[in-house]
Amino acid sequence: MRRLLAVFVVLVAGLAASAPSPASPREYLVYALNLLRAHSIDRDSLDWPEVEADALHLAANASGPAGTYPAIQSVIHQLGNPHTSLLTPAQAVPPLPQTIEVPTSWTSGDVAVLTIPQFTFDPAAERRYVDAGQTAVANADSSRPCGWIVDLRGNVGGAMAPMLTVLAPLLDEGVLGSFQGPDGTSAWTLRDGQVLLDGKPQAAEANPVRLARPRPPVAVLTDGRTASSGELTLVAFRGRSRTAAFGQATAGFVTGNEAFRLSDGAELLVTTSRAVDRAGRVYDNTPIRPDHPLPAATTNDEVVAAATAWLHTQTGCAHR
Missing domain, CATH: 3.90.226.10 (2-enoyl-CoA Hydratase; Chain A, domain 1)
Incomplete structure (x- = not known):
């Protein structure tokens, strides 16, 4: 059920925004965290400097965007909103x-x-x-x-x-x-x-x-x-x-979600x-x-x- 919701709840209030091409997994992660910090209705519930430091530590050994997914998902979990999610590139591909x-x-x-x-x-x-x-x-x-x-x-x-x-x-x-x-x-x-x-x-x-x-x-x-x-x-x-x-x-x-496309084709649904x-x-x-x-x-x-x-x-x- 949760996966089905994540796949189909793509856009409610706008078109997906395109991300710039980050040069490193760190920049990819920071970009995703900034989207959550700027747009989530639950943004005021977190201490963002501490959250970012913990996420960067968790993804310290990431060799590519996918290596940062657990850190992004950890922050989503801390926000506590079950409608916010991260779709992998494979999940973000719409059906024909x-x-x-x-x-x-x-x-x-x-x-x-x-x-x-x-x-x-x-x-x-x-x-x-x-x-x-x-x-x-x-x-x-x-x-x-x-x-x-x-x-x-x-x-x-x-x-x-x-x-x-x-x-x-x-x-x-x-x-x-x-x-x-x-x-x-x-x-x-x-x-x-x-x-x-x-x-x-x-x-x-x-x-x-x-x-x-x-x-x-x-x-x-x-x-x-x-x-x-x-x-x-x-x-x-x-x-x-x-x-x-x-x-x-x-x-x-x-609740209303907005989708933000990340540089590797993943989508962050905020x-x-x-x-x-x-x-x-x-x-x-x-x-x-x-x-x-x-x-x-x-x-x-x-x-x-x-x-x-x-x-x-x-x-x-x-x-x-």
């Missing part, structure tokens, strides 16, 4: 664009079910993911459903903006949430189907789909593998009217912010409990049935 899972939909009576999988950041795959998602929403909407189920189960994270772009027709325009970091707050908003971070577009395209029955009730499905950007996508629905979550508690990585929903509730690395908890042994049909039954209690979707 054509292999990335895309959103799908189906309908059950007067309810549409939209599955939103994780999305590992890859510019070549983003349009494929968003286009498939737009098609899934449009196809499901053709039957004029009165309510929607958004399935985030198994969504272990990645880049948030493509997920929210696909879901734009189901989200109210305006502020969806924000990132709260030590240097300030950055709001995520939706305007005309475009996901913005502090007013700047975060996806390559807007979502032009408009629902036949706007602002429907929405049931969101979660489980223990709904993590990171999967959880942030849930946060975007928190505080929305006629919206409730069903299933099991999420994984508990409700937790830079906490999530805040539209109602002002602040989240951290603790699981989000659903509004309607269901036992882990509940079958998929039973989960969908429970969500559907709730949707049928909502205005405009009362079961006839």
Whole structure:
């Protein structure tokens, strides 16, 4: 589980920054430590001169970048944030664009079910993911459903903006949430189907789909593998009217990461912010409990049935 999270939680709030080419393992290590010191939300919890001295001692015999990894991981452990991690060059290689899972939909009576999988950041795959998602929403909407189920189960994270772009027709325009970091707050908003971070577009395209029955009730499905950007996508629905979550508690990585690429191809994923929903509730690395908890042994049909039954209690979707 931890490895899967580390591989897929790549970018939440920005593109990976490129490191200069250090001349020695010492410079490589110092560069990585400076990134943690400058950007981590937990940076004030450490005595950095002492931490750096200990890390340099631990990596004193390193002959290359890989030899400094244990020292970097030791500092990450001291920061105490489970969402911060170091990916080796092999772990940091994204999957082929054509292999990335895309959103799908189906309908059950007067309810549409939209599955939103994780999305590992890859510019070549983003349009494929968003286009498939737009098609899934449009196809499901053709039957004029009165309510929607958004399935985030198994969504272990990645880049948030493509997920929210696909879901734009189901989200109210305006502020969806924000990132709260030590240097300030950055709001995520939706305007005309475009996901913005502090007013700047975060996806390559807007979502032009408009629902036949706007602002429907929405049931969101979660489980223990709904993590990171999967959880942030849930946060975007928190505080929305006629919206409730069903299933099991999420994984508990409700924070924003920024990825920094190191000179050997490794990536340092630094937790830079906490999530805040539209109602002002602040989240951290603790699981989000659903509004309607269901036992882990509940079958998929039973989960969908429970969500559907709730949707049928909502205005405009009362079961006839």
